[in-house]
Amino acid sequence: MIECNNLTHYYGEKLVFENLNFKVREGSILGLLGKNGTGKTTAFNILNGFLQPTSGKCLIFGEDTQHMSPKTKARIGFLIEGHIQYSFMNIHQIEKFYSGFYPQWKSTAYWELISKLNVSPKQKISDMSCGQRSQVALGLILAQDPDLLILDDFSMGLDPGYRRLFIDYLREYAKAENKTLFTTSHIIQDMERLIDDVLIIDYNKVLVQSSVSEFRSNFRRFDFVLENDETDLKKESFIVNIEKVKNKVELYTYSTESVVKKYLDDNHILVSNFAQVEMPLEDAFIGLTGKY
Amino acid sequence: MWKSVFYKEWLKIRWFIVGYTLLGVLGIGYMFLALKHSFAFTEGENMWHLALFQGHQFYSHFKFVPLAGGLTIAFTQYLPETINKRLKLTFHLPLAENKILLIMQAFGACSLLVSFLIFFGLFTGFSLIYFPVQMVSNSLITISPWMLAGFAAYFIIVLIILEPKWIFRFCYLLIGGFFMTIYFTLDGTAAYSHANSGLFILTVLLSVTFVFSAYRFRKGEA
Numbered sequence: 001m002i003e004c005n006n007l008t009h010y011y012g013e014k015l016v017f018e019n020l021n022f023k024v025r026e027g028s029i030l031g032l033l034g035k036n037g038t039g040k041t042t043a044f045n046i047l048n049g050f051l052q053p054t055s056g057k058c059l060i061f062g063e064d065t066q067h068m069s070p071k072t073k074a075r076i077g078f079l080i081e082g083h084i085q086y087s088f089m090n091i092h093q094i095e096k097f098y099s100g101f102y103p104q105w106k107s108t109a110y111w112e113l114i115s116k117l118n119v120s121p122k123q124k125i126s127d128m129s130c131g132q133r134s135q136v137a138l139g140l141i142l143a144q145d146p147d148l149l150i151l152d153d154f155s156m157g158l159d160p161g162y163r164r165l166f167i168d169y170l171r172e173y174a175k176a177e178n179k180t181l182f183t184t185s186h187i188i189q190d191m192e193r194l195i196d197d198v199l200i201i202d203y204n205k206v207l208v209q210s211s212v213s214e215f216r217s218n219f220r221r222f223d224f225v226l227e228n229d230e231t232d233l234k235k236e237s238f239i240v241n242i243e244k245v246k247n248k249v250e251l252y253t254y255s256t257e258s259v260v261k262k263y264l265d266d267n268h269i270l271v272s273n274f275a276q277v278e279m280p281l282e283d284a285f286i287g288l289t290g291k292y
Numbered sequence: 293m294w295k296s297v298f299y300k301e302w303l304k305i306r307w308f309i310v311g312y313t314l315l316g317v318l319g320i321g322y323m324f325l326a327l328k329h330s331f332a333f334t335e336g337e338n339m340w341h342l343a344l345f346q347g348h349q350f351y352s353h354f355k356f357v358p359l360a361g362g363l364t365i366a367f368t369q370y371l372p373e374t375i376n377k378r379l380k381l382t383f384h385l386p387l388a389e390n391k392i393l394l395i396m397q398a399f400g401a402c403s404l405l406v407s408f409l410i411f412f413g414l415f416t417g418f419s420l421i422y423f424p425v426q427m428v429s430n431s432l433i434t435i436s437p438w439m440l441a442g443f444a445a446y447f448i449i450v451l452i453i454l455e456p457k458w459i460f461r462f463c464y465l466l467i468g469g470f471f472m473t474i475y476f477t478l479d480g481t482a483a484y485s486h487a488n489s490g491l492f493i494l495t496v497l498l499s500v501t502f503v504f505s506a507y508r509f510r511k512g513e514a
Contacts, residue, residue, distance in 0.1 A: 049383070050510060052511040080376075084376045084380075086372070097299055100295060100296030101386050
């Protein structure tokens with residue numbers, strides 16, 4: 001449904017990413033994760049045709065995103081970072097405005113969500129809280145009934161209640177209607193509740209693209225305490241990341257426990273309290289990309 | 293779909309265009325009230341003499357009114373689109389990008405046209421009460437470039453607001469400022485009688501310049 005090939009982008013001389021390749025399969029919910037400045041919004045802008053990549057291209061429904069036809073755009077629901085909408089309109093006017101563009105417009109989906117907000121139809125969007133605006137933006141996307149939803153940082157500015165409402169509504173809708181969803185968020189707990197597949201990018205490269213469950217089962221964390229906190233831990237190829245605070249160590253790897261123990265034995269590193277620790281997605285993400 | 297675009301544009305500018313038109317109508321009313329006052333205290337022949345031989349233009353206060361209208365409508369229509377880059381929402385609508393912008397601009401220009409036609413009609417009607425057709429005709433030739441300047445200002449401001457780079461905005465401002473002076477260079481009555489058609493063509497050409505800025509905005513040259 002989405003296919004990006006050899007995507008490279010520079011802002012001036014600053015490389016954002018190079019030869020980025022990824023696909024989003026039909027019916028999946030894919031979350032794009034990355035630290036600040038790794039190019040998430042840049043990728044979204046390229047996908048929506050608001051930015052021309054330095055090289056490479058993205059296809060949505062087989063069309064180059066730089067030249068999307070109105071018909072293809074009608075099949076894509078797009079949420080701008082911060083739930084930006086036409087704030088000079090009220091909630092009735094904005095529904096009336098958008099309904100003119102989409103023949104399959106589902107007014108009831110919009111008003112069902114808006115009814116939860118306890119606001120009048122004449123409530124101006126500029127006078128609404130960020131949480132309420134997020135529901136308006138979501139309601140408009142649901143009423144549009146697109147095949148593909150692209151949501152840029154949907155949790156920005158939302159309190160926990162609205163985030164939960166947004167995620168639960170969205171996931172239920174996407175699964176019930178077999179919609180494809182490509183999204184990003186700074187709050188990874190939210191992503192974990194929402195997404196099936198994950199794409200993790202770091203500066204210039206893709207670190208992971210797999211299902212969340214596969215990533216969580218393959219990527220492991222081992223905690224242990226060094227007998228001697230002066231011990232220098234040599235980073236071998238199987239080690240993805242080591243976080244060390246005094247004598248407490250977190251070691252992240254795709255390898256098994258036996259490989260890690262062999263490494264410790266071979267290097268004569270004495271440890272205690274050795275244990276494999278289950279990680280939520282957020283910890284796995286930090287373990288993979290590092291804290292800084 | 294164009295009806296929806298018109299609806300959005302109307303929501304943005306409705307109070308401003310109505311307010312501007314009302315103020316303009318009041319201004320024209322006041323102008324002719326002052327003229328009536330002058331006729332009451334001066335012989336009609338003297339007024340005609342002033343107008344015909346000394347180049348007196350009783351409507352000179354009207355000179356920058358269309359310009360103000362062009363600026364007002366351009367800002368009220370396009371600033372809300374650029375705040376938080378809301379133009380992305382517009383570009384995501386299922387219509388060709390240039391077509392949407394063209395509809396938006398056509399709506400703004402037509403709104404101005406309606407206002408200007410009201411002004412033009414009132415001005416012509418009231419003028420014919422006091423002056424012969426030939427003098428009124430010369431007055432209309434005089435105010436035509438001012439009206440065209442209103443449209444030109446509108447198109448130039450659209451070009452500037454849609455432009456994503458400040459350096460280009462500054463350049464457009466300088467070039468646009470130069471273009472605007474062309475509409476106001478000559479002060480004499482009917483001085484633009486041979487130039488109005490040229491100014492009209494220039495104004496029409498300015499109406500398509502927005503595609504440069506829109507293209508650059510779409511390609512993310514911010």
